[in-house]
Every structure is written in C-alpha cells, then in structure tokens.
Amino acid sequence: MEQAHRHLGPEDAGTLKALSHPLRMRLLLLVHEAGPATVGMLAERLDQPVGVVSYHMRQLARHGMVAEVPELARDRRERWWRLVPTESLSMTPSEFAGDPVGSVASRATMLQLIDATAERMREWVNGMHAWPPEWQDAATLARKGPMRLTAEELSRFDRELDDLVLRYQALGEDHQALGEDGGDDRRPVVFFCHTEPVGPPPVSE
The missing domain is CATH 1.10.10.10 (Winged helix-like DNA-binding domain superfamily/Winged helix DNA-binding domain)
Structure with missing residues (x-):
C-alpha cells in the first residue's frame, strides 16, 4: 500500500x-x-x-x-x-x-x-x-557552519529546510501544470543535506 x-x-x-x-x-x-x-x-x-x-x-x-x-x-x-x-x-x-x-x-x-x-x-x-556556465555556477559544493545549536534547534532547522524544498518543488510543478516546462531552462535538481553535532558526545550523568 x-x-x-x-x-x-x-x-x-x-x-x-x-x-x-x-x-x-x-x-x-x-x-x-x-x-x-x-x-x-x-x-x-x-x-x-x-x-x-x-x-x-x-x-x-x-x-x-x-x-x-x-x-x-x-x-x-x-x-x-x-x-x-x-x-x-x-x-x-x-x-x-x-x-x-x-x-x-x-x-x-x-x-x-x-x-x-x-x-x-x-x-x-x-x-x-x-x-x-550558469549551471556550473548555480550548483553548489559547500561546507557551511559551524552553528551553535541545541538538538531542538537543529531539528527545527531541518524542518525549515524541508519547507523550503517543498516550496521550490511546488514552483516547478506549477510551471509544468501551466505548460511552461519546455526548453532547456528548467532541469531536475537534487539537494543533499547532512548535519551532525561536532566533538565528543556529552557524558551521561
């Protein structure tokens, strides 16, 4: 199912x-x-x-x-x-x-x-x-940070990224629904994301 x-x-x-x-x-x-x-x-x-x-x-x-x-x-x-x-x-x-x-x-x-x-x-x-050239420059390979966050803030950051991706997915789908997806300007794009805390894990009390 x-x-x-x-x-x-x-x-x-x-x-x-x-x-x-x-x-x-x-x-x-x-x-x-x-x-x-x-x-x-x-x-x-x-x-x-x-x-x-x-x-x-x-x-x-x-x-x-x-x-x-x-x-x-x-x-x-x-x-x-x-x-x-x-x-x-x-x-x-x-x-x-x-x-x-x-x-x-x-x-x-x-x-x-x-x-x-x-x-x-x-x-x-x-x-x-x-x-x-415009596609070479638009694609990114970058390491960003560090940020000082709590676990809850990191989870919220991930949810906000999800919302951003969904917004841009809808943008492409809207153009396709209107028949504006032809030509070479609009291409499938993938986005990779990884976040992790840095350093040793906290010691349990």
Missing part, C-alpha cells in the same frame, strides 16, 4: 536490510530522480546485467519501495518501474538503540545512502564542465 508519509522503524528491519544493498540503493535513487524506467534503461545507466537489475527491482517492490507500471509497457516482455510516491521517508536512529539487528540494518542503510550520494557528487564534479 502506498503511503504519503512512511516511517521506517525497528519493525522494518527487513526493508532496511534490503535498502542496505549498494545496487538497490542506487536503483532506488535513480528511479526517484529519473522517473519511470524499464529494467533495460536502468541496467544501461548503471552498467549492470539486465537480469541482476530485474532481481533487485523485484526485491525493492517486495518491500513497497517501487511498483510496476504495466500501462507503459509496449509488449508483455517490457517491464516499467516507478518509485512508490511518498511525501517523506523517515527514520529515527534512537529507535534502534536497543535492537541489535535493527541497529546494524539502519546503519548499513545510512552508509549506503552516503556512498551513493558521494558517487553522485563525484560524477557531477567530473562532468560539470560539459554544462553551460
């Missing part, structure tokens, strides 16, 4: 284990960014055998992350996949503190997301000069 908001908790250890596979994480992010695609298109983009990609897409579907789009198929052999739409996919690390299996699965999933994100950033840096 598709959900607007999906929270992965300790009861979702199987889903987290599925997402901790490096190819599955890359496939999920690719379908998220590119939209519906066939197994062949995904295999070509990631330089993987079609059979391997097909297997891992079925595993993602088993855990409700992707779904088939049969109406796009031109024949019975062609299989299209899309992301199962969610407004948010969240995970609360502290929920796994007393769960050895969930802790390993959640950490492995987060590390795969980091690896996939770093790979994507390297691809951009290596190929950025093929883009027009």
Whole structure:
C-alpha cells in the first residue's frame, strides 16, 4: 500500500536490510530522480546485467519501495518501474538503540545512502564542465557552519529546510501544470543535506 508519509522503524528491519544493498540503493535513487524506467534503461545507466537489475527491482517492490507500471509497457516482455510516491521517508536512529539487528540494518542503510550520494557528487564534479556556465555556477559544493545549536534547534532547522524544498518543488510543478516546462531552462535538481553535532558526545550523568 502506498503511503504519503512512511516511517521506517525497528519493525522494518527487513526493508532496511534490503535498502542496505549498494545496487538497490542506487536503483532506488535513480528511479526517484529519473522517473519511470524499464529494467533495460536502468541496467544501461548503471552498467549492470539486465537480469541482476530485474532481481533487485523485484526485491525493492517486495518491500513497497517501487511498483510496476504495466500501462507503459509496449509488449508483455517490457517491464516499467516507478518509485512508490511518498511525501517523506523517515527514520529515527534512537529507535534502534536497543535492537541489535535493527541497529546494524539502519546503519548499513545510512552508509549506503552516503556512498551513493558521494558517487553522485563525484560524477557531477567530473562532468560539470560539459554544462553551460550558469549551471556550473548555480550548483553548489559547500561546507557551511559551524552553528551553535541545541538538538531542538537543529531539528527545527531541518524542518525549515524541508519547507523550503517543498516550496521550490511546488514552483516547478506549477510551471509544468501551466505548460511552461519546455526548453532547456528548467532541469531536475537534487539537494543533499547532512548535519551532525561536532566533538565528543556529552557524558551521561
């Protein structure tokens, strides 16, 4: 069943284990960014055998992350996949503190997301000069901070970033709805964000 908001908790250890596979994480992010695609298109983009990609897409579907789009198929052999739409996919690390299996699965999933994100950033840096100057300059690779915040303030900062992203998503969707999304000016854009406290953790009293 598709959900607007999906929270992965300790009861979702199987889903987290599925997402901790490096190819599955890359496939999920690719379908998220590119939209519906066939197994062949995904295999070509990631330089993987079609059979391997097909297997891992079925595993993602088993855990409700992707779904088939049969109406796009031109024949019975062609299989299209899309992301199962969610407004948010969240995970609360502290929920796994007393769960050895969930802790390993959640950490492995987060590390795969980091690896996939770093790979994507390297691809951009290596190929950025093929883009027009305005796009080279508009894209950012920056380290900002430090800020002195409480945990509650950091959570609020994250929520405000979410609101900002949603506002700009709506901007692009409004242009598309009005038929103003043609030409080369408007492109899909991804945004990566990571925040963390710096220094040793506080000592428990």
